[in-house]
Amino acid sequence: MEKYDTVILGYPIWHGQAPKIIYTFLESYDFSGKTILPFCTSHSSGIGSSADNLHELAPNANWPDGARFAAGTSESEIQAWLESLELIDTTEVSTLPYDGIYPQHEPYGTEIGAMPGRVVWTYDPDSVEWDGKGYWWELDHFDESVILDMVNDSIAALGGKDTARDGWTALFTAHNAAHGKSGGYAAGQKIAIKANINGSAVYDDDTSGETKMSYTNPVLLKALLTSLVEEAGVAPEDITVYDVSRLFPNYLIEICTEGELKGVRFVDRDIGVADESAPIVWSHEFSGKVNYLPTCVTEATYVINLANLKGHSYGITLCGKNHFGSFINGNTMRPPEGANLHQWLTRNEMGIYSPLVDLMANANLGGKTVLYMLDALICAPSKGASITGDNSRWQQAPFNGDYTSSVFVSQDPVAIDSVGADFLMNEPTVTDYNGALRGDPAVENYLHEAGLVGNAPSGTIYTDSQGHTVTNLGVHEHWCNATEKMYSRNLGKDEGIELVSIMK
Numbered sequence: 001m002e003k004y005d006t007v008i009l010g011y012p013i014w015h016g017q018a019p020k021i022i023y024t025f026l027e028s029y030d031f032s033g034k035t036i037l038p039f040c041t042s043h044s045s046g047i048g049s050s051a052d053n054l055h056e057l058a059p060n061a062n063w064p065d066g067a068r069f070a071a072g073t074s075e076s077e078i079q080a081w082l083e084s085l086e087l088i089d090t091t092e093v094s095t096l097p098y099d100g101i102y103p104q105h106e107p108y109g110t111e112i113g114a115m116p117g118r119v120v121w122t123y124d125p126d127s128v129e130w131d132g133k134g135y136w137w138e139l140d141h142f143d144e145s146v147i148l149d150m151v152n153d154s155i156a157a158l159g160g161k162d163t164a165r166d167g168w169t170a171l172f173t174a175h176n177a178a179h180g181k182s183g184g185y186a187a188g189q190k191i192a193i194k195a196n197i198n199g200s201a202v203y204d205d206d207t208s209g210e211t212k213m214s215y216t217n218p219v220l221l222k223a224l225l226t227s228l229v230e231e232a233g234v235a236p237e238d239i240t241v242y243d244v245s246r247l248f249p250n251y252l253i254e255i256c257t258e259g260e261l262k263g264v265r266f267v268d269r270d271i272g273v274a275d276e277s278a279p280i281v282w283s284h285e286f287s288g289k290v291n292y293l294p295t296c297v298t299e300a301t302y303v304i305n306l307a308n309l310k311g312h313s314y315g316i317t318l319c320g321k322n323h324f325g326s327f328i329n330g331n332t333m334r335p336p337e338g339a340n341l342h343q344w345l346t347r348n349e350m351g352i353y354s355p356l357v358d359l360m361a362n363a364n365l366g367g368k369t370v371l372y373m374l375d376a377l378i379c380a381p382s383k384g385a386s387i388t389g390d391n392s393r394w395q396q397a398p399f400n401g402d403y404t405s406s407v408f409v410s411q412d413p414v415a416i417d418s419v420g421a422d423f424l425m426n427e428p429t430v431t432d433y434n435g436a437l438r439g440d441p442a443v444e445n446y447l448h449e450a451g452l453v454g455n456a457p458s459g460t461i462y463t464d465s466q467g468h469t470v471t472n473l474g475v476h477e478h479w480c481n482a483t484e485k486m487y488s489r490n491l492g493k494d495e496g497i498e499l500v501s502i503m504k
Helices: 020-027 050-055 075-085 144-158 164-178 218-230 250-255 319-325 335-339 355-361 413-425 428-433 441-451
Strands: 006-012 035-041 067-069 118-123 191-194 239-242 265-267 274-279 292-294 302-308 310-312 315-317 369-376 406-410 498-503
Touching: 006 020, 020 050, 035 050, 067 075, 075 498, 118 144, 118 413, 144 164, 144 218, 144 406, 144 498, 164 218, 164 369, 191 218, 191 319, 218 239, 218 250, 218 302, 302 319, 315 319, 315 413, 315 441, 319 335, 319 355, 319 413, 355 441, 369 413, 406 413, 413 428, 413 441
Parallel strands: 006 035, 035 067, 118 498, 191 239, 191 302, 239 265, 302 369, 310 315
Antiparallel strands: 118 406, 274 292, 369 406
């Protein structure tokens, strides 16, 4: 101990005090003239009198004020504390070369959210237990309590708070502030959740859900609803889950409307009502049907975009494309085809107009979105793929041949899709099964358009569908490499994406 001038002393709080082994440590050495920097970890208790009691065991040491870190504390917050001590240089440095398919560039756009540019990735391998046989979505393949903890931990970390309750408050407050309003969620305000039910009732009216194609994980949806009701204080009857291009499986509706969730409403293509006062106005002229938003969206105060992390026959499908199920135009089973949107996804070019950016910018869709979430518990390699154990077990770390067992959340739509694009493009299991994505950087065209929306590469002037020009949607960049998975804010910069990882 005589070799050290400064000791950083960490311990968990047990009943308001440090564990006895810390007492033994302090009694075992002479700390005269040394600086001891205490910090503690706890779920709810503060550092309290624990540090003061320890001072008595090393009275001749210098004891600066201690710090407390909760379960949702991010790596950047810990770095900020260390930097405030001015002891060491804590800036992370990437030690490996960039290995991506996408061209590397500085951050495009300005970060948004309660914690600007933050994307939270929560990984817990205990959330999924599937032998790869049968249907991927069967309820006994998922641990409901683990997934609820994942959602709550993600919300807390995204808001920069210790609890999901405080996290939700931070998210609603930040969203409102960005729109010139004050306060958080108010009782009675409606929330519309856009689920991705693309794999259900694709070709018929079958509502059994018995397909191997992907759709929103039922247990994750239930966890999100439970968190909204229990932690955010939203009444079930004020929540609508919708996808007006598909039909929800009956079993999914049943588990998401029972018990404390009774009253949650589901709107599908059979009962969705077009709000003819809210047509989508595209920022580029092209032929196609007139498209109307459903009333469940236009009457909502907030939207939650619950998308899937998966490949697509056009490359990738994330939060941006999730809104292909958010409009009605008379083509009941294929609204995007009626709208003639796929022409912009098949051109495989950079620097062209993207309808995805129009949907992100739409005042009633992206403009109302308080939370973006990627369901990454079990990931499909492509839109129409039958999910099997072989094509959904990922190779990159930390998955290492197992399921992704993850949830991603953000308030920045460009940032979360940028992170999702990095994960997909750099996953051999996905690219082996998806030739449209493999080696094709043009799938990120919409991210460049969105990140640079105020001066889009295509020259398009994007609006919010209500006549207002959009100048910022969020921040786009790529990670440093597939091993370290760090973005600009992780590397100590004041701009760009921050990927906060919660590893269980």
